[in-house]
Amino acid sequence: MKMYRSYKPGETILWRGDDLQFVASVVKGVASLSKTLEDGRTQMVGLLLPSDFIGRPGRETVEFDITAITDVTLCCFRRKPFEEMIQTTPHIAQRLMEIALDELDAARDWMLLLGRKTAREKIATFLEMLVRRTNVHGIDANSSDLTLPLTRDEIANYLGLTLETVSRQLNALKNEGMIRFVDRRHFEVVDLLALHEATGDDADGGLPV
Secondary structure (H helix, E strand, C coil): EEEEEECCCCCCCEECCCCCCEEEEEEEEEEEEEEEEEECCCCEEEECCCCCCCCCCCCEEEECEEECCCCCCEEEEEEHHHHHHHHHHHHHHHHHHHHHHHHHHHHHHHHHHHHHHHHHHHHHHHHHHHHHHCCCCCCCCCCCCCEECCCHHHHHHHCCCCCCHHHHHHHHHHCCCCEECEEEEEEEEECCCHHHHHHHCCCCCCCCC
């Protein structure tokens, strides 16, 4: 029932509408979720990072195109035996429900980001998400080694911005001392508190004074 599969950057893991032969957990790497409209326009609608789950028990097809952005390793389970195991193992069903609820929260945050946030707030939110989602030990307010899983062009597509805007906002955060780039794809968070403030999120949920 269980097997591992590996994918190279740019390789399609599943196409939208494919028969869902297996469900899987991301062990290593980053993959994108995207949808393509009839006229060919494509929108990236989510990222899959380590511990994220692909597929839903009870569903026979895939709702998104799933593409490896980096080298990706999946721990795959054949769908039918996995669904049968859920019936006899309650804690697995509970964990899947928790994952689904986390994805619902993330989708609501995404609606806020696309609908109301400025370009600066979008970039800061994206970087903070990487800090929060990347399993790096010892992350603190001073520094953390991180990798941008997307190119600047892909970040622009993901956030609904232009390439020029992404580059400009990343440079602004760097010049203000919030982040420091080691190279084009690797960076450090120098001031995590300032980065959070740049996201525009209300930390305590209260009304502004």
